[in-house]
Amino acid sequence: MKEEQPIDNIINQQSITNSTQHSALSTFNFKKTIIRLENIFKVYGIGETEVRALSDVNLTIEEGDYCSIMGPSGSGKSTAMNIIGCLDRPSSGHYYLDSLDVAQMEDSELAHIRNKKLGFVFQQFHLLQQLSALENVMLPMVYAGIPNSERKDRATEALIKVGLEKRLLNKPNQLSGGQQQRVAIARAIVNRPVLLLADEPTGALDSRTTQEVLDIFTELNDSGITVVMVTHEPEVARQTRRIVWFRDGQVVHSNLTPADLSQVAAMQ
Numbered sequence: 001m002k003e004e005q006p007i008d009n010i011i012n013q014q015s016i017t018n019s020t021q022h023s024a025l026s027t028f029n030f031k032k033t034i035i036r037l038e039n040i041f042k043v044y045g046i047g048e049t050e051v052r053a054l055s056d057v058n059l060t061i062e063e064g065d066y067c068s069i070m071g072p073s074g075s076g077k078s079t080a081m082n083i084i085g086c087l088d089r090p091s092s093g094h095y096y097l098d099s100l101d102v103a104q105m106e107d108s109e110l111a112h113i114r115n116k117k118l119g120f121v122f123q124q125f126h127l128l129q130q131l132s133a134l135e136n137v138m139l140p141m142v143y144a145g146i147p148n149s150e151r152k153d154r155a156t157e158a159l160i161k162v163g164l165e166k167r168l169l170n171k172p173n174q175l176s177g178g179q180q181q182r183v184a185i186a187r188a189i190v191n192r193p194v195l196l197l198a199d200e201p202t203g204a205l206d207s208r209t210t211q212e213v214l215d216i217f218t219e220l221n222d223s224g225i226t227v228v229m230v231t232h233e234p235e236v237a238r239q240t241r242r243i244v245w246f247r248d249g250q251v252v253h254s255n256l257t258p259a260d261l262s263q264v265a266a267m268q
């Protein structure tokens, strides 16, 4: 988005103090690390068409974090999320997910890990149109081998958690955008992931439904799920606890606070 550049510049000058404080405090931090990216590079194409989408990215995210990833278009946010979500592999570097080195794993192993440890929410919901809300949420449990008898109860429980107990049998085209995104969130959490990943989950929603979805993320995070979300919207990022800022394929700030963003807004 075009207004991001000035924000980016101002934050650049402000956050040095913040990251220094963080490294001093982290000595006393005993939380479990969920994501550790070490010297991650991602290169697309070869020769003249080569694009370095990620260039020496190092990032640690701990259990219970609620983190948003921001930065200009093309800065590598989705590429990083795809690697974090085991949907793609880095060209080089190590990625430890819940202590497992997943960077060089085979496709079948990655698929297993995705199913067991991760939940995904996307901007366009990606629900199956011919299935009801309940059936959409039951689907990941089929792949995870959860017994048939448990699937319906667990899917219902997840849909209750996102406030859709009265819409279990509706198909996606009988639901509003915000409700569809809530079904997608229920589907993402039904296998009890350690990590919930969302790439612009409110990008297709109006401000009221954006807030509904963010309230659910906050509740899930309060209940212990680690949440990492890409967003272009400062008002969305401000509701998370930590902001990671990408530029030109690199992490330029790994631990901005919502207050840093508020200060930036006040100066504009």
Ligand SMILES: Nc1ncnc2c1ncn2[C@@H]1O[C@H](COP(=O)(O)OP(=O)(O)OP(=O)(O)O)[C@@H](O)[C@H]1O
Pocket (backbone or CB within 6 Å): 044, 045, 051, 052, 053, 071, 072, 073, 074, 075, 076, 077, 078, 079, 080
């Ligand atoms: N499959 C691909 N093949 C070639 N280049 C790619 C591919 N995917 C991404 N890129 C390039 O890598 C860079 C980073 O892209 P990425 O999608 O990660 O950016 P982003 O920060 O998510 O941007 P946006 O905010 O627009 O979604 C861009 O220059 C992009 O053109």
Ligand SMILES: [Mg+2]
Pocket (backbone or CB within 6 Å): 077, 078, 079
């Ligand atoms: Mg993107």
